[in-house]
Amino acid sequence: MLENNKTPVLELNQVSIVYETSNGDVQAVNKVSFAIYENEIMALVGESGSGKSTIAYAVMRLLRGSAYLTEGTVKILGRDIYEMNKKDLRTFRWSQVSMVFQSAMSALNPVMNVEQQIVDTILSHEKITRKEASMRAASLLDLVSIDRKHLRSYPHELSGGMRQRVVIAIAIALKPQLVIMDEPTTALDVVVQRSILDQIQEIQRKQHFSILFISHDFSLVQELASRIAIMYAGRIVEETTTASLEVLDGHHPYTQGLLRAIPKLTADEIVIEGIPGSPPNLITLPTGCAFHPRCPVALETCKSVKPLTLEHNGALIECHLFDREEENAKWQKEIR
Numbered sequence: 001m002l003e004n005n006k007t008p009v010l011e012l013n014q015v016s017i018v019y020e021t022s023n024g025d026v027q028a029v030n031k032v033s034f035a036i037y038e039n040e041i042m043a044l045v046g047e048s049g050s051g052k053s054t055i056a057y058a059v060m061r062l063l064r065g066s067a068y069l070t071e072g073t074v075k076i077l078g079r080d081i082y083e084m085n086k087k088d089l090r091t092f093r094w095s096q097v098s099m100v101f102q103s104a105m106s107a108l109n110p111v112m113n114v115e116q117q118i119v120d121t122i123l124s125h126e127k128i129t130r131k132e133a134s135m136r137a138a139s140l141l142d143l144v145s146i147d148r149k150h151l152r153s154y155p156h157e158l159s160g161g162m163r164q165r166v167v168i169a170i171a172i173a174l175k176p177q178l179v180i181m182d183e184p185t186t187a188l189d190v191v192v193q194r195s196i197l198d199q200i201q202e203i204q205r206k207q208h209f210s211i212l213f214i215s216h217d218f219s220l221v222q223e224l225a226s227r228i229a230i231m232y233a234g235r236i237v238e239e240t241t242t243a244s245l246e247v248l249d250g251h252h253p254y255t256q257g258l259l260r261a262i263p264k265l266t267a268d269e270i271v272i273e274g275i276p277g278s279p280p281n282l283i284t285l286p287t288g289c290a291f292h293p294r295c296p297v298a299l300e301t302c303k304s305v306k307p308l309t310l311e312h313n314g315a316l317i318e319c320h321l322f323d324r325e326e327e328n329a330k331w332q333k334e335i336r
């Protein structure tokens with residue numbers, strides 16, 4: 001992870017997670033380290049199946065099914081959440097760290113109105129009166145731009161965008177320091193998506209919490225986050241600033257592939273360059289660098305030797321090319 005002298009709100013150190021299956025262990029997360037600091041939005045990006053959601057659930061200590069942490073530590077505000085007892089964890093979850101899940105419909109209770117759901121969340125953690133909690137519920141709706149009349153609405157009476165705004169209101173109801181957002185707008189149309197993202201930024205600026213924003217959409221997170229970690233096959237292959245993504249040069253070949261895959265509008269057509277091939281089977285990972293079978297510039301050594309993570313112009317990159325200045329310079333020139 002990139003060093004910084006601020007206090008991390010979230011810190012993952014060498015975290016590995018497997019899903020046990022009848023076909024073998026799925027290595028969904030493989031020695032992942034990164035940190036998020038106060039008042040910061042960091043994005044985790046990668047193709048489907050790269051391990052992003054597994055990390056999100058691990059940070060909530062809500063790993064699903066047969067998944068378990070095989071090594072590493074997850075610290076929130078300096079406390080290892082895997083060392084906490086159930087009572088501490090219950091207090092900690094939602095009041096220090098909360099999560100906005102992909103589907104608002106499954107996150108909301110269909111038989112409770114909006115007010116009851118927000119009030120219940122507040123009262124399960126804070127010793128305040130129901131009236132005070134109701135007042136906070138109303139101001140939370142103001143914050144996410146939903147008319148207060150919808151306090152009495154049930155989820156099925158709201159549009160998809162409004163439901164997702166309610167979920168965001170619940171996630172910030174207890175003023176957590178960290179909110180994890182796992183593809184919070186994927187199910188919504190582009191216009192609603194844009195307005196919710198603007199709103200997330202506005203609320204974050206007002207309330208100063210940190211966000212771990214998970215997405216497979218590079219162009220979307222570029223506008224939202226200040227730092228970005230790019231995942232491939234359970235590893236973070238690059239951690240960098242979003243500003244650095246303005247140019248292709250100097251990034252991991254996978255990052256470059258993702259950047260090229262952002263649709264571009266030329267004079268009369270939309271050009272999309274995909275990354276050839278598909279992500280590997282996480283039970284039998286390729287030897288060496290897991291990206292080598294799809295990498296357009298793989299070297300012989302990439303097939304057998306795992307690359308180290310190196311610092312390069314303020315970014316962390318896990319790629320053999322960045323260890324070989326000459327070859328890298330030649331390649332960067334060729335792809336321009």
Ligand SMILES: Nc1ncnc2c1ncn2[C@@H]1O[C@H](COP(=O)(O)OP(=O)(O)OP(=O)(O)O)[C@@H](O)[C@H]1O
Nearest residue numbers: 019021026028047048049050051052053054065282
């Ligand atoms: N319950 C499960 N049992 C076995 N393997 C699983 C299970 N859930 C996820 N996996 C595997 O773990 C890997 C990481 O999955 P994860 O959902 O974390 O990826 P992701 O990057 O969030 O993908 P998506 O964007 O599609 O949600 C995938 O290869 C997936 O097949």
